[in-house]
Amino acid sequence: MFNSSYQHISFRQQIISPSQTYPCPRCSGGMLEAFGLTETLKCSCCDRSFVALRGGRLLYPANSLGMKVALTFWWDGLRWHWAGHTASTRQLLTLVTFFFLPIMAAQVAFALNLWPDRPEWLSPAAACATVFVLTFSTISFFCWDFDKVTKRKRREKSPALPDRPASN
Numbered sequence: 001m002f003n004s005s006y007q008h009i010s011f012r013q014q015i016i017s018p019s020q021t022y023p024c025p026r027c028s029g030g031m032l033e034a035f036g037l038t039e040t041l042k043c044s045c046c047d048r049s050f051v052a053l054r055g056g057r058l059l060y061p062a063n064s065l066g067m068k069v070a071l072t073f074w075w076d077g078l079r080w081h082w083a084g085h086t087a088s089t090r091q092l093l094t095l096v097t098f099f100f101l102p103i104m105a106a107q108v109a110f111a112l113n114l115w116p117d118r119p120e121w122l123s124p125a126a127a128c129a130t131v132f133v134l135t136f137s138t139i140s141f142f143c144w145d146f147d148k149v150t151k152r153k154r155r156e157k158s159p160a161l162p163d164r165p166a167s168n
Contacts, residue, residue, distance in 0.1 A: 014077050016041075016052035016059055024048070025059065025073040025080035058083050069143055095143060099135055106131045 016022070018039045022032040030045025040062045041050045049062035059080070061070040069087040073080040087095075109115065110124040 012076065014075050015056040016075050017056070018052065022075065023080070025050075026071075060086065091143075095139055099139060102131050102135050103128055 018034045018041060022041070024030045024032055024043040024046060026048055027043060027046040030043040032041040032043055032050060034040075035042035035049060039051055041052070041059075042048070043050075050059045051062040052058065053060050057074060059073045059075070069085050069091065071085055072083045074083045075081075106127050107124065110127065
């Protein structure tokens with residue numbers, strides 16, 4: 001009924017050792033292994049590089065992502081847990097400003113009736129929703145670190161299963 005092999009594992013932050021292998025926290029398909037003579041861990045599937053910082057307790061992306069925001073993780077001995085992100089306060093303030101500024105501008109334009117002969121179907125709520133979707137997708141595209149590319153790479157690399165025909 002209860003597996004006693006997990007009784008000795010404590011669910012506290014454990015030190016991430018570069019000499020051990022771990023499952024990849026981003027793609028969940030590969031293994032993090034030591035990369036060269038550095039303290040970097042590289043995934044065998046998605047080719048992402050990570051480094052353990054803060055006394056080896058948190059896993060950060062190893063390469064600089066510029067304005068992109070990446071997730072950080074901590075290891076409990078069994079699985080990865082989300083520890084936060086790499087965004088600075090300035091980046092977060094800029095994101096919030098660029099998110100709400102177009103929505104507020106659209107609402108002000110409707111309140112001041114700057115476009116009096118607008119179509120009947122263009123209501124303030126519809127325009128606000130459209131501006132919200134466009135702003136959110138633009139900010140996400142430019143600032144967030146996605147897994148879509150690595151998942152596509154993994155699908156292209158994986159061979160067809162022997163019991164299923166390959167689709168061409």
